[in-house]
Amino acid sequence: MWEHERLVVRTGKRSGMTTMVAVHSTAAGPAVGGCRMKAYGQITDAVADVLRLSKAMTLKCAAAGVPHGGAKSVIVVDRPLTPELRRDVLLDHAELVDEFGGTYRAAPDVGTGPEDMVVLNEITPFVYCLPEERGGTGSSSGPTARGVLAALRAASNHVFGTEDLAGKKVVVSGFGAVGRLVAEGLTAADVTVSDVDENRRTDRYGWVHPDEAYRVEADVLVPAAVGGVLSPETAAGLKVKLVVGPANNQLTDDGVADLLAERGIVWVPDHIASAGGVIYTLAREDDGVDHETALKRVDAIETTVRELLGTGR
Numbered sequence: 001m002w003e004h005e006r007l008v009v010r011t012g013k014r015s016g017m018t019t020m021v022a023v024h025s026t027a028a029g030p031a032v033g034g035c036r037m038k039a040y041g042q043i044t045d046a047v048a049d050v051l052r053l054s055k056a057m058t059l060k061c062a063a064a065g066v067p068h069g070g071a072k073s074v075i076v077v078d079r080p081l082t083p084e085l086r087r088d089v090l091l092d093h094a095e096l097v098d099e100f101g102g103t104y105r106a107a108p109d110v111g112t113g114p115e116d117m118v119v120l121n122e123i124t125p126f127v128y129c130l131p132e133e134r135g136g137t138g139s140s141s142g143p144t145a146r147g148v149l150a151a152l153r154a155a156s157n158h159v160f161g162t163e164d165l166a167g168k169k170v171v172v173s174g175f176g177a178v179g180r181l182v183a184e185g186l187t188a189a190d191v192t193v194s195d196v197d198e199n200r201r202t203d204r205y206g207w208v209h210p211d212e213a214y215r216v217e218a219d220v221l222v223p224a225a226v227g228g229v230l231s232p233e234t235a236a237g238l239k240v241k242l243v244v245g246p247a248n249n250q251l252t253d254d255g256v257a258d259l260l261a262e263r264g265i266v267w268v269p270d271h272i273a274s275a276g277g278v279i280y281t282l283a284r285e286d287d288g289v290d291h292e293t294a295l296k297r298v299d300a301i302e303t304t305v306r307e308l309l310g311t312g313r
């Protein structure tokens, strides 16, 4: 069933590249979501992604209790990006974002960052996370990681009876901006990391090949790379008790949640565990609260997860 409010797919007049915006819902308020820039096999893959991700943003905003709906945008990279082409496609995309008149407000996502929001902002005011020197709050990776750590505290307490994961083996799959900060925050745990990019390997943590990350024996798995990583097959092969991570849309389909539950594996939905970035950004940029107050709102993810797991207080 079609449940999105609006989907527009456009060929950019400067770049000739395809960009798109999907608004899933504005029922709770203007829709927010990231602008993803990546290569896809087919345009239909990109459309499927933008529809899935925009719906996940509606769930994320609802669970976080912020007065916004969910949207997402995608820039389909179909050739090597020179700096000129990158700028052109961002300007093309900015025109599309602007046509939504504020019903979609864009933030960075995989493949884009605060500096790209500066380019969008040349055409549209409807952007978040400009660099701090431009009056924005910059990258939201820090608050996102903080939210994941809050979710981990609550879930760890539920599963292991301890909040700090002391001595527990934790596998962080995806050693990028968020994964790295989550690993750093798990000071008491025995952390192993994994990434498709071998250059990210470090002596500080154990290392496991990405193909093995979802099969190794451990206590906790933190998906911090890409979506679609929990399929019926990977769920059947997991040897962990707890899965909590920032990667959006971790399940290949909703039924995988039941498979995990049947196996006694506790999974905290990604739209709850990954909400720290959106909570922080909206608190600072829309509500105008200070850094510490915004972080307190992020830390409330711990309470949300306690309530979700029936250990609320």
Ligand SMILES: NC(=O)c1ccc[n+]([C@@H]2O[C@H](COP(=O)([O-])OP(=O)(O)OC[C@H]3O[C@@H](n4cnc5c(N)ncnc54)[C@H](O)[C@@H]3O)[C@@H](O)[C@H]2O)c1
Pocket: 110, 111, 139, 140, 141, 142, 144, 173, 174, 175, 176, 177, 178, 179, 194, 195, 196, 197, 200, 210, 224, 225, 226, 227, 246, 247, 248, 274, 275, 277
């Ligand atoms: N940054 C945020 O504020 C934020 C907010 C909400 C959700 N997320 C989600 O969290 C995840 C991580 O975000 P990020 O900002 O750290 O991204 P990032 O691009 O900085 O890091 C992702 C890392 O995953 C690696 N990777 C890619 N494919 C992989 C694979 N198959 N197996 C293992 N590693 C792989 C990449 O090499 C990279 O190091 C993404 O799914 C993102 O959508 C991020």
